[in-house]
Amino acid sequence: MTHVYRTTAASAALLVAVFGVTACGSDSPGTSPSTSAAAAFNDADATFASQMIPHHQQAVEMADLALRKATTAEVKNLATAIKAAQDPEIKQLSGWLAAWGRPVPTPGEHSGHSMAGMMGADELAELSKASGSRFDRMWMQKMIEHHQGAVAMAKTEQTTGKDPAAIALAKKIDTAQTSEITTMRRLLGS
Template structure:
């Protein structure tokens, strides 16, 4: 008596999927560090962008702040999703108390407080200088992820952050040159 085994496409697919490691497992400590640090870094940039929405007098600066917020909010969600998928803790949202100034470009609580108390052309100038420094820090973090990360989507996001924020640094430097000094 012969037994016949029918191999269906679904059986092949299930067998193939079961033999592979899920993509979410293909990450390393550098990816976790990148996501864990970039979340509060982006949160601070979004907070700074919100300050510019209220305090800036320069229209181009306000528009750039809106663009920064629009770009970084979805990236925060993506980074948090990765950490959750990797079963790693997601940094809690922080407003005001950014204790992570060991990260490149992060402002201290005093920096943020001083910026929040500044008005007019002085605010525009100070905000632009601080955002240049902040973006330079993000670019440095993104370069590290690109050279040491393993998770393809994280490395790709790091490349996007490096490209986008380098372009914004150029815009900010051009804007700073045009702003009044007092």
């Protein structure tokens, strides 16, 4: 409760200071609270978030499929790790878009768009029909392609983004998914 009070009090003091300075200062552009809040991110950050959400949603869908159908512990473990990482990231990305005043994609909204690594409906159907070791191999092959698309988007965000938290998440996605790609390639080779 003390933390909430301190946070609320600090926020109120900040607002008083901002509006007090704005009211007493000049009418020059760039001094309003909305302008300074908007300066914390750029279009690359918004594009990264709005594209990574449906990309992650499809990875979670693929992970759920593997948790039901995979025959090896390695694939089930990968699926568990992917779902555990990407579900919270979807929420984080959605929160940023909402805070930035940008639309949050709904599940399936980008299904008609071609984003790097995204599977089409026919590919998902084919994967769903596979079974046994064929499913495991196909799932890893498709997930490698999917991860490569996410890594490419994360690298773009790291070079063109502005929001420090979005860039940090992009680095985390790049590192984690590159590691998972290495693991899946090793499993496919054995």
